[in-house]
Amino acid sequence: MAARRRTRSEALEPAILEAAGAILEADGPEGLSIRRIAERAQVAPMGLYSRFDGKHGVVDALYEAGFASLTEELERATAAEMDPVAAVRAAARAYRAIALAHPARYALCFLHGVPGYVPSPQARASTGPAFGALEKALVRCVEAGALHTEPDVATRQLLAACHGFVALELLSMSPEPDGDRAYEALLDTVWCGLSG
Numbered sequence: 001m002a003a004r005r006r007t008r009s010e011a012l013e014p015a016i017l018e019a020a021g022a023i024l025e026a027d028g029p030e031g032l033s034i035r036r037i038a039e040r041a042q043v044a045p046m047g048l049y050s051r052f053d054g055k056h057g058v059v060d061a062l063y064e065a066g067f068a069s070l071t072e073e074l075e076r077a078t079a080a081e082m083d084p085v086a087a088v089r090a091a092a093r094a095y096r097a098i099a100l101a102h103p104a105r106y107a108l109c110f111l112h113g114v115p116g117y118v119p120s121p122q123a124r125a126s127t128g129p130a131f132g133a134l135e136k137a138l139v140r141c142v143e144a145g146a147l148h149t150e151p152d153v154a155t156r157q158l159l160a161a162c163h164g165f166v167a168l169e170l171l172s173m174s175p176e177p178d179g180d181r182a183y184e185a186l187l188d189t190v191w192c193g194l195s196g
């Protein structure tokens with residue numbers, strides 16, 4: 001049996017999270033075990049306890065990383081568009097794209113995708129900034145006269161619609177044969193309701 005290479009101390013956390021994320025996406029939550037994560041990260045199992053206080057801490061860190069990634073993608077999408085309405089649509093598309101690219105991570109963050117896992121208060125606090133970029137784009141829409149709904153209300157309604165669509169899609173419950181086209185139609189309908 002080959003000797004396990006030793007992971008540098010400063011690289012432990014990223015290696016563990018990368019390993020856990022890869023296992024979650026490939027094998028689902030049932031694949032997440034201290035032993036499998038440690039093997040894949042090439043660290044001693046004790047490393048997971050010393051850095052994350054066990055499996056729950058690792059899942060908490062994945063949850064936080066999921067929201068950080070979503071925040072980054074929404075900020076990137078809205079910053080790329082000068083037109084505020086186009087920025088809102090870009091954010092909605094980015095939301096769906098990240099869900100489809102990382103379905104297990106999305107399920108962890110939004111669909112209780114790891115049985116028995118309850119985010120810690122610290123992890124829950126990390127969700128706050130996630131939709132700030134979308135709300136800022138909606139504020140710009142109000143300022144431009146393209147939206148007459150309160151931005152915080154519009155943010156919640158748009159997210160509810162996008163989340164419902166994406167959740168059905170990920171659970172293979174969507175009756176729509178062309179997801180891209182159906183999602184665009186949903187965005188049209190929601191925007192019509194919000195801006196009317």
